[in-house]
Amino acid sequence: MVRRSARIQYSGAQKKPSSDQIAATATVAKQADEIKKLKTELKECKKELKEKNQKNQLQMFNQKLEDHKKNLTEKMADVMVRIGTKKELEKEKKEVEELKKKCLDMLKKKSNEAIERNGGPFEWQICSVCLERFTEEDQHTPRVLKCGHTFCLGCITKLWKSGDIKCPTCREVMWCMNPATVTKNFMIADVSK
């Protein structure tokens, strides 16, 4: 009887945990809970970080895209300015050409009127060496020497002697490799067309 009750008491003591054991179990459970929480937090942090990285990458990509766009816009503007300037220049060039032609026509008209009033060509329209009128024809084109006197190319070629041309009017010597390169007197040439 005594033995049996002792056995019951024993088994009862085994079933009932001590307060230390209860406390330890509670601590472990609490710690497990905390670990679980921390794991969840860590998971969330990782997720957030991933999102942030993706966002950063997207921002960087967007920035690069913006820079590229800005660069292209600037280049485009530059090209537009250049096209505009070129068009403007071409227009101005055309206007100058037209004005030049108008002036030349007027000059020719006035010159012809003056020749008519004079009863013949002026002295400056005639080569003082061969006494022929300056024309567009190569050998009769007016050429101006360094001294400022003008003669026809034919006469200048005859005056040329081993690299020197001696002006028949003032005797100044001009060095020249090739008489054909002597500057054309455009003032006279233009009204002699």
Ligand SMILES: [Zn+2]
């Ligand atoms: Zn001549």
Ligand SMILES: [Zn+2]
């Ligand atoms: Zn001269």
